[in-house]
Amino acid sequence: MRFGHFDDAAREYVITTPRTPYPWINYLGTEEFFGIISHTGGGYCFYRDARLRRLTRYRYNNVPADVGGRYYYVRDGADFWTPGWKPVKRELDSYQCRVGLSYTKIAGRRKGVLAEVLYFVPLGTNAEVHRVTLRNTSRSPKDLKLFSFVEFCLWDANDDQNNYQRNLSIGEVEKDGSTIYHKTEYRERRNHYAVYSVNAKVAGFDTDRESFLGPDNGFGEPQVVAEGRSRNSLASGWSPIGSHQLAVRLKPGEEKTFVFVLGYVENPVEEKFERPGVVNKKPARELLARFQTTEQVDAALAALRDYWTQMLSKYQVKSGEKRLDRMVNIWNPYQCMVTFNMSRSASYFETGIGRGMGFRDSNQDLLGFVHLVPSRARERILDIAATQKEDGSAYHQYQPLTKRGNNDIGSGFNDDPLWLISGTAAYVKETGDLAILKEQVSFDNQARNTATLFEHLKRSFDHVLKNLGPHGLPLIGRADWNDCLNLNCFSDTPGESFQTTGNRVGRTAESVFIAGLFVQVAPDYADLAGKMGFSDEAKRARHEQQKMEETVLQHGWDGGWFVRAYDFFGKKVGSKECRDGQILIESQGYCVMAGIGVETGQARKALDAVRDRLETKHGIVLNQPAYQEYHLELGEISSYPPGYKENAGIFCHNNPWVMIAETVVGRGERAFELWKKIAPSYREAISEVHRLEPYVYAQMIAGKDAVRHGEAKNSWLTGTAAWNFVAISQYILGVKPELDGLRVSPCIPAELKQLAIVRRCREAEYRIRVKNVGHLAAGRSARLTVDGKPVDGQLVRWAPAGSVVKVDCEV
Ligand code: GLC
Numbered sequence: 001m002r003f004g005h006f007d008d009a010a011r012e013y014v015i016t017t018p019r020t021p022y023p024w025i026n027y028l029g030t031e032e033f034f035g036i037i038s039h040t041g042g043g044y045c046f047y048r049d050a051r052l053r054r055l056t057r058y059r060y061n062n063v064p065a066d067v068g069g070r071y072y073y074v075r076d077g078a079d080f081w082t083p084g085w086k087p088v089k090r091e092l093d094s095y096q097c098r099v100g101l102s103y104t105k106i107a108g109r110r111k112g113v114l115a116e117v118l119y120f121v122p123l124g125t126n127a128e129v130h131r132v133t134l135r136n137t138s139r140s141p142k143d144l145k146l147f148s149f150v151e152f153c154l155w156d157a158n159d160d161q162n163n164y165q166r167n168l169s170i171g172e173v174e175k176d177g178s179t180i181y182h183k184t185e186y187r188e189r190r191n192h193y194a195v196y197s198v199n200a201k202v203a204g205f206d207t208d209r210e211s212f213l214g215p216d217n218g219f220g221e222p223q224v225v226a227e228g229r230s231r232n233s234l235a236s237g238w239s240p241i242g243s244h245q246l247a248v249r250l251k252p253g254e255e256k257t258f259v260f261v262l263g264y265v266e267n268p269v270e271e272k273f274e275r276p277g278v279v280n281k282k283p284a285r286e287l288l289a290r291f292q293t294t295e296q297v298d299a300a301l302a303a304l305r306d307y308w309t310q311m312l313s314k315y316q317v318k319s320g321e322k323r324l325d326r327m328v329n330i331w332n333p334y335q336c337m338v339t340f341n342m343s344r345s346a347s348y349f350e351t352g353i354g355r356g357m358g359f360r361d362s363n364q365d366l367l368g369f370v371h372l373v374p375s376r377a378r379e380r381i382l383d384i385a386a387t388q389k390e391d392g393s394a395y396h397q398y399q400p401l402t403k404r405g406n407n408d409i410g411s412g413f414n415d416d417p418l419w420l421i422s423g424t425a426a427y428v429k430e431t432g433d434l435a436i437l438k439e440q441v442s443f444d445n446q447a448r449n450t451a452t453l454f455e456h457l458k459r460s461f462d463h464v465l466k467n468l469g470p471h472g473l474p475l476i477g478r479a480d481w482n483d484c485l486n487l488n489c490f491s492d493t494p495g496e497s498f499q500t501t502g503n504r505v506g507r508t509a510e511s512v513f514i515a516g517l518f519v520q521v522a523p524d525y526a527d528l529a530g531k532m533g534f535s536d537e538a539k540r541a542r543h544e545q546q547k548m549e550e551t552v553l554q555h556g557w558d559g560g561w562f563v564r565a566y567d568f569f570g571k572k573v574g575s576k577e578c579r580d581g582q583i584l585i586e587s588q589g590y591c592v593m594a595g596i597g598v599e600t601g602q603a604r605k606a607l608d609a610v611r612d613r614l615e616t617k618h619g620i621v622l623n624q625p626a627y628q629e630y631h632l633e634l635g636e637i638s639s640y641p642p643g644y645k646e647n648a649g650i651f652c653h654n655n656p657w658v659m660i661a662e663t664v665v666g667r668g669e670r671a672f673e674l675w676k677k678i679a680p681s682y683r684e685a686i687s688e689v690h691r692l693e694p695y696v697y698a699q700m701i702a703g704k705d706a707v708r709h710g711e712a713k714n715s716w717l718t719g720t721a722a723w724n725f726v727a728i729s730q731y732i733l734g735v736k737p738e739l740d741g742l743r744v745s746p747c748i749p750a751e752l753k754q755l756a757i758v759r760r761c762r763e764a765e766y767r768i769r770v771k772n773v774g775h776l777a778a779g780r781s782a783r784l785t786v787d788g789k790p791v792d793g794q795l796v797r798w799a800p801a802g803s804v805v806k807v808d809c810e811v
């Protein structure tokens, strides 16, 4: 069952009923100012940091779900309603929400009035613009009232919902004409305020929540709207809000448009005030002047569209299969951009308070983002590397505003350092910018303690080698990719963090996954060393790679698949010897992706075991059998009820590792089959089961042991976005940048007869035509002609900037 449809030409998903199974959301903003917005207008906005600079308030896990947002109430006689249905929930004669790239448009119609609200953040602007259009579709004149509404957050979203003894006394606002200024704490240490304005004369306003709603009402029944009369309230403490009242008279067929701006403004500390106690409004006025007319708004929207057109043009495919094309051309890169911007901070499953930027997460996000805006990827790599410690270890997270490592969580996740090699290698392959490797970068953000970025990569590589366990496999530390495999934790205290607790200290628990990751990044590291002229280092890296490969085959092979880990006591995790958790997905995907056992047959065996033991109709579960009880020696993985999250849930993040692994052994049919199981556009048809947005991936789909098998959770902010883009675009469709050229080696199923791919990279354009003559699905069998000349192998050498290169490929 569907709740809408894709409009590919407009690059939109069109939601046609407000009654979706869960709030379906979108993101506004591209660089510094962001909003999250549901299909009914719920959500909030913030400047840069969702915790420390939150403009509007939002209550997570509310009842009913998703109330609170930027609302526009239409009052028509005694009747009043909201175009997004919520929060008033008066039945609409029609409803539509268009989810676009960095904008959302919600339109509702009732009793001869159409109200449409377009929400977006213009490029280079620290504000949301809301363009509200009211149209009289009836035959008689309409005397309408329009009421706007936002509720301000007192900036620190965490403190805002805890510290009521203080917060209920500090709220302050100013009102000037049609503009409301929210200036809580501005009198003391803040030099920023929020502004909410409309480009028309107001008939009334409110800034005090209780005056607007009435003491006993929710957002669905504001007293002011019900009575049609603003109170002109000035908030003094309690809860500051912003609400405007506009009188709108419309002849039959007539429409009027209003532009609302909700923005963030900063003043230099010495220019905070206009007069004692009165905020300096100059920068706010400059901001508002840019959005006074609908023409200005239309131009800003057009610029935003162009921005996306340009970015998406880096990789475009035409396959004849709409569901594939729309993921690759539109939605997957869009989600990659959002995860790059947000990391794991603000979604409908992440409160914007808890987690900063992950070292591991952000590096992986780069894999799917780097081609969109390479310069921002470069900056991110240098930021991440600067949090690395001297011994090569890494803080697990860092704060976006300060860019410093987070001491509360600390380090000791032994996979973290290696991801820096992956992220950096992806960037250099995309751009050829070897100079980044020579940049001086701090350790632990200490300005005086620096080394080249390449040296950071070396410390990452060596961190693994300096931390090997009894079998010669990498020590796992607090956890590896699987945050919930906590083999030194041994926690029996409720509420204790599985990630930061280490009740046992030992050097025994080892990770086969990190070994696979090491073997996979070693060639990248060696190649980068080679390009730097460090041929001995390159040789050493290749030697270590080979040694690790042998170790995996010797101690990490369980007969039918790869072992997952050795626990604190040296017992296998993910082995036929175990009762639960006999096989786990990560080591199968990563070891084969790294090429381990491809020549000797273990690779295929491991993938067959995945198919036989882990695959379901909704994707591949993380482990089987699910852990039935809590294991002190395994940690959080066994804390989840069977079928959810890391305990046998379908982690859409690691499914693509298996897809890629399938292409490594040349099984394109399998790879594509697995991709289709989790790709949102393919799951759209079962939206009543999946329940989350059909245009983006979710982190997890409940596994077969779960009561709610097939139901997704944690949409948007997940490494799933980047990895699925890598799997489908670089391995299945098979167009992948490498240091010396573009590799073209599709590994596709018979159902894809031909492909036309345009890849723009390093200032040149590659027009690739793939003909699937069906000899073999194996990528290595592709035959290429470049500008009409046959070439050996599958590498198309980088062409000079400005060139257009024609590539013909037969598989
Ligand atoms: C979450 C974390 C990620 C981790 C994964 C598996 O997605 O953000 O870092 O790898 O869970 O535990």
Ligand code: GLC
Residues within 6 Å of the ligand: 483, 484, 499, 645, 646
């Ligand atoms: C990851 C896991 C989650 C765990 C969290 C702890 O996000 O997916 O289950 O609770 O890490 O940091």
